[in-house]
């Protein structure tokens with residue numbers, strides 16, 4: 248489906264986030280057959296944005312997460328815009344991922360790192376499961392976005408985190424890109 252039709256169908260919030268994600272995807276420049284993991288499915292905005300750009304994506308969230316941020320019916324939205332066939336869902340714990348070392352070209356953690364109890368463990372696991380030269384793309388809402396989320400959706404939404412604090416021991420290279428909603432931290436394994 249054409250991206251502008253998908254945006255109309257899914258409406259305001261999705262459409263706005265897709266625009267932010269699309270500008271970041273242009274920076275990340277992934278091959279079409281990249282092996283991609285999306286950590287923390289939630290409403291599926293990240294997974295659906297990737298699929299609308301013709302990427303296959305494996306996504307998942309913590310099994311038994313009963314918080315209001317989980318099990319957000321991503322499948323219904325993906326089906327509505329006809330990309331459900333590009334998205335595979337499997338529940339997993341980001342702090343202890345059930346994947347082999349070097350399984351993925353890119354790991355995305357979008358709007359999710361601040362919801363994960365042990366962010367350092369999730370970062371360590373992301374480093375482990377990417378291939379040499381693989382990337383970890385962490386999108387965290389900026390201060391203004393956090394304000395909007397608290398005002399319009401979740402009054403008790405946590406603060407964003409700065410993932411640079413988790414990279415000290417790993418020393419992956421880092422590029423930071425800013426959009427109107429997300430600060431994007433694009434880490435890359437040197438080899």
Ligand SMILES: C[S@@+](CC[C@H](N)C(=O)[O-])C[C@H]1O[C@@H](n2cnc3c(N)ncnc32)[C@H](O)[C@@H]1O
Pocket residue numbers: 286287288289290291292293294307308309312316317318339340341342356357358359362363364
């Ligand atoms: C706000 S949602 C993320 C938004 C989503 N990425 C999107 O694009 O719509 C936060 C997600 O983090 C997940 N999460 C929290 N702790 C987790 C963990 N330890 N392992 C995996 N997922 C976790 C929650 O289950 C939820 O799906």
